[in-house]
Amino acid sequence: MSKNLPVFQGRITIKVKGGSIESFMQTCVSEGCVLSQIKQLDDSTLLMTIRVQDWSTLKKYRKRHKCRIQFVSTEGLPFFYNAQKKKKSLWLAIVCSCLAVFLLANTLWSIKVEGLEPELEAAVKSQLDSYGIKPGSLSISMKQPREVQRLLLEDIPDLLWVGVKKQGTSYQLYGVKQTNYDEPEAPRPSNIVASKKGMITKMFISKGRPLVEVNDVVKKGKMLATGELKEDSGKYVEAVGEVLAETWYRVEIDQPEQIEQTLTDGSSSTVYSIAIGKVSIPVWGFWRKNDEEDREERYEQTFELFGWELPVRIGHNTKYKNEFLGQQPSKEQSVKEALKNGRNSLLVNLNEDAEILDEKILHQGVDRGKVKLILLFKVEENIAETKYVSQGD
Template sequence: MRNQRDFFHGRMTVEVQGALMEPFLQACVKRGCHISDMKRTEEGKVLLTIRLKDWQILRQLRKKYRCKISIKGGNGLPFFINQMLGRLYLVFAFLAAVVVIFLLANTLWSIKVDGLTPELEADVETHLKDYGIKPGKLTIGMSDPIEIQQKLLDDVPDLLWIGVKKQGTSYHLYGVEKTRYDTKMDNRPSNLVAAKKGMIVETFIKKGRPLVSVYDVVKKGQVLATGKLVEDKETVIHSDGEVIAETWYKVEQNLPMKQVLTLTDGQVESEYHFRLGEWEVPFWGWWKGEDGNFREENHRDGWDLFGWESPFGMKTTDHYSIDPKAYASSRDELEKLGLASGRRSLQQEIPKDAEIKEEKVLHLGEEHGKVKLILLYKVHENIAVTKYLSQGD
């Protein structure tokens, strides 16, 4: 019976050390402490067993008798429960980690759409949200990629085809837009007229009767090819083709005599961000790059685990210290700079298939600390545009 009570209340193995060890133990017994299994381990040290509730008695008397006590072990129900609770916390922590990893691995973090115009891409993203597919939502219960593909093809009439692929925690869509042709407009009677003044260098008339030839100089609005194949008949077809002409463009450039060159001294301060999907959390160096002139460069790294694309990653922002230096340019340098700048500016204005053949400097002079350049460019481009004919023409 006593052993059963000791099991439920708990027992402790304690080592006692001190010069007044005997009086200390006698005082503990007088206070009601049950001592058993006592044995002397070495001179001045005793190993004994007490009940768990007697531990407070030993602690209260140890200072009075200048004894040192230390716990060597314990058994019984209280120690068993404490041990199980400690392991239970570990089990709960493990289960919580598994749940968090499971949720992160089954959460949609990003959607990427390629191959479509911005307007059509926005339309596709709107429909995806209507389907419940958006960043931050669990992929569990979402439609499979084949079903999403069919829904988009049914709901977005401008889509010719779209592919939906799930890559880790992201969706990658690639679409092809329908090309709409207005057959009625293509078959309407029309002429080809000059969009601007120029000298003809090549003609490629696919449909219609040409009215100009190479080296002819035409003005804006002049008919280049007509849809009337026979002069004395009323039948008019749709004209189609290209007429390449030599045209001229004048470009003006104003460049400062003093140029500012931005130099870096090699010093760099790095700022680090922890990335979770599209969210970024700075954790080191966010205070850098605030004082002085700096040039920033961003680097993004993803973390892959056994081929699985995780939503976690790092973003590093490098702040390079820069020092702007002013220097004076010569007229020859500014002329070369102006020619290159004028060519780039002109290429943004002319059609993509147009070709710059020649460039000339018409004027080069200084005005108020700046160099004024007037440039002339010879361009070969298609000047033929379609002009539809009404019934009375």
């Protein structure tokens, strides 16, 4: 049906000149042509409009009726389409520019975070980055601001509230930091107990009543300060304080006498491959085969186009020749090394504020190619541990 709309049909306006135009027209019409807008120009010339599919019929009969046909103009979609076909580069440019405008308009250009400290701002930005929201990425595939807001609040606990607004090509965030109140409205009654055995060196109880003194040796679980300000009053506050104590640790360390090291001698061979998805096709250097024990490093280079990662990657597989080197350090050296290891492994297990005051080698021996050390460390650390009191309810 739509094909018969006048817009979709091509029409030709022609001038017909000749002696017997009327009979020519009659013949054409009886062959099924449709003539329209017929107008007399002068005694022997008529102007008319025909459909494009009728043209062959007109051509067939014009000689017989001694008519001459002259084109005046064409109109309709088929002619327009044909004319546009010749202007391919123009259309290509139009499509390209539309695409470019579309891409640019849908690219995120800036992210503004307001109202947050630099640390939190960086955290927010890196979170946004992990959601795929960063300058230069396309905003079509991005989550809705509301969703982003929800995710941000979930993933960054320090945020009390964050407003996420997408304005054109920029993201605007306004955050409010969660302020952690030190004191809950109803203070929880608590005591301070020792978390470890040790000798108290320094004590500062900011809230509560201390029960021990400096230089006291306390066992684990001993109460150091109480939140009950008056004895037997039954009224508790939350005891807060710091109790630094000297604690002792025994550390046993095995250190092999011989140190084995693998070294590369610098000779390497690289195999290049093209990877698409999970399939990797070697391209260059795959004929080189090394039988020796090698260390292999794989590195994949990815390509990005307008923030999109292309599925094609180039892989470098580099094999390094290994050389084993056995080292026999001196006894002094290995003891020193073992001490260092011991210190480090102890500090890893302790709190950040712990400090090693002194270290002593209790025992030192060599057993089956290993240096065995038993060490004693003297450490100063905070042993205060808050223990809440249930007030019998």
